[in-house]
Amino acid sequence: MTVIGLDLGTSGLKGVLVGEDQAVLAEASAPLSVSRPHEGWSEQNPSDWLAAAESVMDQLAKHGLSEVRGIGLSGQMHGATLLDAADEVLRPCILWNDTRAHAEAAALDADPRFRRITGNIVFPGFTAPKLAWVAAHEPATFAKVGRVLLPKDYLRLWLTGEHVAEMSDAAGTSWLDTGARDWSDDLLAATGLTRAHMPRLVEGSEVSGTLRPALAVRWGLPEGVVIAGGGGDNAASGVGAGVVEAGEAFVSLGTSGVLFAAAEGYAPAPETAVHTFCHALPNAWHQMGVILAATDALNWYARLVGADAAALTAELGAPTAPGRTLFLPYLGGERTPLNDASIRGAFLGLEHETNRAAGTRAVLDGVAFALRDCRDALAATGTRIDRLIALGGGSRSETWLATIATALGVPVDVPAAGDFGAAFGAARLALMAATGAGPEIATPPPIARRIAPITDLTAAYDDAHARYRAAARAIGSLS
Known part of the structure; x- marks a missing residue:
């Protein structure tokens, strides 16, 4: 079958x-x-x-x-x-x-x-x-x-x-x-x-x-x-990645970015701009923070500088302390936590020394900081995230995943070879419908490696995120 x-x-x-x-x-x-x-x-x-x-x-x-x-x-x-x-x-x-x-x-x-x-x-x-x-x-x-x-x-x-x-x-x-x-x-x-x-x-x-x-x-x-x-x-990605029980979570770097956590039950907190939705399985719910541009932001920057997005990230080594250049990834507004359709993105802190690689790092950092905002919004609802499974096309960049792990202070698990996202989750749901199986078949994927936060950079990322938040408030006032 x-x-x-x-x-x-x-x-x-x-x-x-x-x-x-x-x-x-x-x-x-x-x-x-x-x-x-x-x-x-x-x-x-x-x-x-x-x-x-x-x-x-x-x-x-x-x-x-x-x-x-x-x-x-x-x-x-x-x-x-x-x-x-x-x-x-x-x-x-x-x-x-x-x-x-x-x-x-x-x-x-x-x-x-x-x-x-x-x-x-x-x-x-x-x-x-x-x-x-x-x-x-x-x-x-x-x-x-x-x-x-x-x-x-x-x-x-x-x-x-x-x-x-x-x-x-x-x-x-x-x-x-x-x-x-x-x-x-x-x-x-x-x-x-x-x-x-x-x-x-x-x-x-x-x-x-x-x-x-x-x-x-x-x-x-x-x-x-x-x-x-x-x-x-x-x-469906949650089903594909085995994120079906409370305490399990994933980060998805697709066109948009998602921080997704299976929930204990239905506990909405709309004031945080966190999404509280039904899960794809009976009597289950989930929460997620959503940003509108993840790989979309990197692809936009790649077009701007006339390069391939994968080549841009390949030029970078391991994350370093964020520089003066900041990037706000609000190319078409933002959801969590801003709920602002009119806010737009920006590069700030450009200087003579800002080159293509610095711009790429700023884009990766900016998306990571937007996901950190989602983590903080989820935390405000009482949701705790101890580890993340990485999904989506952007997860092929080890540098980006290390940046996210460091910015959020949470280890990121990289699945073994294979796609455990939405199409695979849809297939699992088909298997349940065809056979009568239940959530027990939605097991987590084998993990190839774990990317831990770079603790020596924690303070630098905390400071840069504070500047990012201040910049977001300033840009929002101009929208």
């Missing part, structure tokens, strides 16, 4: 074929691009997701899919995919890092019901304020909305013909009663919607539907392949 995990990311769609023993047998990917037609906007065409999924499945089919029994889905969160009554897409999907709805988010957040019921601030990138923006700025489109789906759940519609979401992704919409794990009729009504506009809800490890026969024939899958509920990208 085998299963497939599909992860719909911002920059690409990835698929993995996984055996019953959880060994990865094959993987495939297809790129995606983002459209930014106006400042603060970020969109994708859902048809591009389907084309990417077809490409990935075509690639995996070369390895033989006759033993597949389940498919799990993971994906970028918060995206507003608007369909009419015939399931036709009404406009490009408004993505998670789109900040156009900042005024609508502030208005919804001022209604005390939203924080009380969802356990979270209404961030501009969440789904509900995007619908409020569409209602205000594209009323003809809003009037035609028959269903609102999250990105991965549009893939599910294509795969199964079913309108279904799961708890971890739904928790990022600002419409979910996160403690009760159900849609809130009051919050939907506050944005001019009803439960009829929403997909039905399942847990991430439950069966959400079965693969359409025509697609099964196309790729050589058997009849009755189940599609698991799946998870939002971070919750």
Whole structure:
């Protein structure tokens, strides 16, 4: 028996074929691009997701899919995919890092019901304020909305013909009663919607539907392949990395940056700007701090100086004491702990001696300091992090991981060869749906090495972080 995990990311769609023993047998990917037609906007065409999924499945089919029994889905969160009554897409999907709805988010957040019921601030990138923006700025489109789906759940519609979401992704919409794990009729009504506009809800490890026969024939899958509920990208990564019990945590260096900790139970603290969401497993929750630009910031700098991002980090040795140059990675606003859609990034303390390598170090330090802010916000809720598992493309940089370990004062564990992120987590959820297995199969990956904080640099990083915080306050006042 085998299963497939599909992860719909911002920059690409990835698929993995996984055996019953959880060994990865094959993987495939297809790129995606983002459209930014106006400042603060970020969109994708859902048809591009389907084309990417077809490409990935075509690639995996070369390895033989006759033993597949389940498919799990993971994906970028918060995206507003608007369909009419015939399931036709009404406009490009408004993505998670789109900040156009900042005024609508502030208005919804001022209604005390939203924080009380969802356990979270209404961030501009969440789904509900995007619908409020569409209602205000594209009323003809809003009037035609028959269903609102999250990105991965549009893939599910294509795969199964079913309108279904799961708890971890739904928790990022600002419409979910996160403690009760159900849609809130009051919050939907506050944005001019009803439960009829929403997909039905399942847990991430439950069966959400079965693969359409025509697609099964196309790729050589058997009849009755189940599609698991799946998870939002971070919750699925938590399942993939075995971060499912309280006290376990990971740091993800992807387009965005995430500090993710499994929680003891549902204990929201929205005033900290920490996200408190349902996990992708039943009766489980998690907390996370989110920064909007991690590898996105490094890739931006690489384009600026005309170099490859991997080459830039390879030029550096072990972390050194931060220099005078500071970098604030707020290229498109920030979530935790600032909740500021208008703040923008900056280089400060530039001097004659500042060269390309110094700029690279400042970028790595700046992202690490933003993650330290997330750690402090999580600590304010009572969440303690003793160690981190490193995930995401940026984790290939030993220098960056050592920088994060030193800035946060927490050792970082590097998994052995293999990808234990969202696609793998989605495959594990498929295995649960297909076999009835539970969280016990979501074990941590084998660890290749542990990167400890460089204690000789602790004081220097503490001082630099204090300057970083002062700079963030100053820049915020100018936004």
